[in-house]
Amino acid sequence: MRKTWWKECVVYQIYPRSFCDSNGDGIGDLNGITEKLDYLKELGVDVVWLSPVYRSPMDDNGYDISDYRSIQPEFGTMEDFDRMLAEMHRRGIRLVMDLVVNHTSDEHPWFVESRSSKENPYRDYYIWREPKENQEPNNWESVFGGPAWEFDAGTGMYYLHLFSRKQPDLNWENARVRREVYDMMDWWCQKGIDGFRMDVISMISKDQAFPDGAVKENGYGDFSPFVRNGPRVHEFLREMNREVLAKYDLLTVGECSGVTVEEAKKYANEDGTELDMVFQFEHMDLDGGETFKWNDRKIDLVELKEVLSRWQRELDSKAWNSLYWCNHDQPRILPRLGSLDPAYREISAKMLATCLHMMQGTPYIYQGEELGMTGGDFASLADFRDIESINAWHQYADTGKISPEDMMRYLQYKSRDNARTPMQWDDTPNGGFTEGTPWIRVNPNYKEINARDQLARKDSVFHYYQQLIRLRKTHEIVVYGEYELLFPEDPDLFVYTRTLGEEKLLVLCNFKEKEKCIALPEGWRPEQMTRLIGNYPEPGSGNENPPRPENGDAAELHLKPYEARVYRM
Known part of the structure; x- marks a missing residue:
């Protein structure tokens, strides 16, 4: 088995809006991250994965990018970014950037040009289709609900958006689009970043016939067979590897919704011709998380063991696993697999960390996971900020398909906002996250669960994570066994x-x-x-x-x- 630094490292994910606010506007920022780098160094992590900080209208909290080469002002400036990167490197911490190239914002200059006329040189940068019998080109449903096609009155055609209507999909069949993406990636690599986490990268290649999908209960069609692990995705990624990735010493991980073990062996092959590893969702889907997440079912342990063990067994010496319980798209793990009982909250948080970090693969810690942070404490729909959650309420509660009481319970349990509440630094107002009004509700349990308290206690969840990270660095068997x-x-x-x-x-x-x-x-x-x-x-x-x-x-x-x-x- 090939030995590399990215197999031996531990990655810490930062969701910048919620990590640390340095200027009191209620939104976390780059300077706030820089202020907390000594905390990450003390924890012992090697790599930071930073969720998007590029210029964006923030329709999907930064995953709708309008300029790949500038910083969203609420996060700071490019000078702030350069200083943060230099301070990370000074502490021996590498930086992995979020790469979002399945789609852009509809405010990106490429799309502004693309929709201006059918003859525009940028028209083919996106996926446009004529109406089909005065309706959408096919029956696909967007991930966030509703049709995956948006009619553009200016040119009388529909454009594809697998996510929000403000996130038009790029046309990867166009070699000029791929060249633009590779040039942008190379620009960031030359700035000195250390890798990419690639958002929904398994969906960049679409079946060009755009057939109708199997009709779901809500009447829309399922696009999965024609998009997830699409026909040319491995060709595109091998090209990306040749043009950019192979020229640098990077960590690359692809978010691969719908990936199978067999597909993962292609994405993350030991030959290194595509990516280093993938995020799979099979274990997160055991309570309906990916197929239909709006429920309060619990994950069955026997099923969980089967899934994780199959990935461990099948990828051994053929590809590489990424290990995670939580991220910005998943609710926190304690309510799903651990205990919220004060007598067992920290004990169960340590148990879950042990189970994950002792497996073969690269572990990912989501901000606050090392403190045993819990899900959000939301009282009404007005407390939510996540477009997926708000759309789901309108689609299911407003239409009577799910009662408002049940839907609120499901949102409190499964909403992506559960993972996006501010980092709890201390027991001062707003958990020390901001001196202003936080952009999203702070969990009121910050007085009991916070970094200051845990740094002071040797038996805390934080110090337990320290020990787990140290074991990975001192016992080769933890990495390669x-x-x-x-x-x-x-x-x-x-x-x-x-x-x-x-x-x-x-x-x-x-x-x-x-x-x-x-x-x-x-x-x-x-x-x-x-x-x-x-x-x-x-x-x-x-x-x-x-x-x-x-x-x-x-x-x-x-x-x-x-x-x-x-x-x-």
Whole structure:
């Protein structure tokens, strides 16, 4: 297996609007990030992934870009960006930028030109189609609800927008579009950035026949078979790799909605001809997160183990996994898989971190995850800012398809805004995020959950994440060891081993609020086992309970509620 720095690193995602506000306007900014770099250095992360800070009308919080080579004023200036990048590098932290090239803003100069006339040189930069029997060119539904086509009265044609109508899709069939994208990427690389997270990159290639999709319950068609992992996507990414990526020492990760294990082996192949790794969503879809997220179902642990273990097993030595529970598009993980009970909140946060960080792959920490931050505390629709959530309310609650009471409960549980509430730095007003009025409601539990408190406590979630990151840097087996799932049908325990040569790790995680007893796996002998980390202390010694011998060489392990342990043999 090829060894590289990006397999050995830990990435920290910053959602800039919500991280730290330096000027009191209620919106996080670049100078706020620079102020907090020592915090990230203390945590021990190697890479920051920065969600978009490019100029944007902010229809989709920066994922609608109107100028790829300038900074949105509310985040600061290009000089602020250059200073932030220099300060990151001075601390040994690399920067990965968000690359959004499936679509632009409708205010991007390319689209302004494109819609001005059918003869404009930029017309073919986007996807335009004639009406079909006085209707949309096909029945596709946009990700944010409603038709994926918008009629433009000026030229009498429709343009495709798989997301908001203010996010027209670029036409990747046009070689000039691809050249523009590669030139822009090269410009950022020459500024000294260290990689790209590529937004919905699996959707850049469309079936040029644009056929109708299978009709869904709401009457719209599903575009997935014709867009996700489209016909030329690997050709385009290999071209991107040759033209830009291969010229620099970068970390590249593609957000690949709808990706399968087999497709991932192409995107993130060991030959390095496309990307380094992908974000897959299969484990996040187990409660309907991607297919129909508006529910309050819980993730089944047996199903979760099957999905994550299949990705571990199938990509081993063929491609590379990205490991995550949370990001700006996913609600925080504690309500989904952990506990909000004050007695177990920090314990379960540490358990979830252990389970993820001990797998093979590059771990991603979403801002506040290292504090055990919880979801938002929203009282009404007026508290939400996310276009997806607001559109969903109008589509389902306003039409009576879901009762307002149920829909509000689903939004409180699943909205992307749950992950976008401001970072909780201390117990001062607004959690120390801003001296002004925050752009989105701060979770009132900032008085109990905040960085200042956790930095002061050695038993905090923050310091536990420090330990996990340190283990990855000191034990090669954590990065490169082979993975094997044990007890796949156990509904409460997630147990697996890692193996590298003669060295082994045993990872045990109890996902339930009850004690569990389990036999020590075959071949594991208590006298040969050393504890590497655990989220419960051993009475009187500061370590957790060692295996207890019973019946000669056999041993049982007794796990407390939400307990996690890692042994080395």
